[in-house]
Amino acid sequence: MAGNWQQTVAQTVAGMGYELVDLERSAGGMLRLTIDWPWAPGQSERFITVDDCERVTRQLQWVLEVEGVDYRRLEVGSPGIDRPLRHARDYERFEGEVVEVTLRAPIGAAASGLVAATRRKFRGVLCRGSTPGAWRLELLSDDDKRLGPKRAARVATARGAGDEPGAAAQTVRVLDFTLDEVREARLAPVVDFTGRRPGKRLPQQAQGEAEGVRNDKLA
Known part of the structure; x- marks a missing residue:
């Protein structure tokens, strides 16, 4: 892959006003990233939607092509109910x-x-x-x-x-x-008799809409 692709992705996501929560590249050439809205104390929660994921996907497809980054598939999603805590x-x-x-x-x-x-x-x-x-x-x-x-x-x-x-x-x-x-x-994730259910910050509907936005790009 050309250059520092992780830095390219991080800068692109931040430049669009989002937070990059997670980023990984599989052996099969898939780039999978998780985005969220930046947070500050006292600020009300905002939830990532499918429109946000599609917007980031389109921008990254263009940026990665310009930068010559080789990948097979790009997947952008919301944090979900098991969001990692890194910072x-x-x-x-x-x-x-x-x-x-x-x-x-x-x-x-x-x-x-x-x-x-x-x-x-x-x-x-x-x-x-x-x-x-x-x-x-x-x-x-x-x-x-x-x-x-x-x-x-x-x-x-x-x-x-x-x-x-x-x-x-x-x-x-x-x-x-x-x-x-x-x-x-x-x-x-909190588990009850009906299965997994999300915490108070991420409604199930919002999570389901935001996850699984996929776009293919042939290497």
């Missing part, structure tokens, strides 16, 4: 959402018997940590069943007041971490 602003944006975090290294001795020392993956509600740059997962029930009442340096218990005045304090299992410890993080 600090993503964590800020999705604070309070259910997130799956995979650590770079097993939790090791910090587990102190609360979870397997080889465990890397955790699922819970994303919260800010107690220090700048730190984050916390309030682990959900599936994780909670595996944890005991003890404390550990990394997997610990935190006590908070109940929701109602006079209610008893509740014990919440938490995982504290920093972004440099994370190998991968993404929004966790």
Whole structure:
């Protein structure tokens, strides 16, 4: 492929006012990218539509041809319900959402018997940590069943007041971490008896319309 095609794609998407969430190239020559609207604190959510995907597709087809980038297929889509979290602003944006975090290294001795020392993956509600740059997962029930009442340096218990005045304090299992410890993080789809359903930020209809815009280009 000619030149730095990743930079070409990123600059084109940003120049059109979108955020490049993810970008990959398969062995078969497919370029697949995910776009979203940029976010700022206090700003209302905007959702990617099929028109946005088609607009980016048309522009990239022209740019990649001019730049001499060789590819077989181009696919542009919306983030979907399992959107990756790659930057600090993503964590800020999705604070309070259910997130799956995979650590770079097993939790090791910090587990102190609360979870397997080889465990890397955790699922819970994303919260800010107690220090700048730190984050916390309030682990959900599936994780909670595996944890005991003890404390550990990394997997610990935190006590908070109940929701109602006079209610008893509740014990919440938490995982504290920093972004440099994370190998991968993404929004966790919520599963109910009818199957997967999206979180509050991406209606199913909008997701279905935006995903799967494909355009072929013979190499």
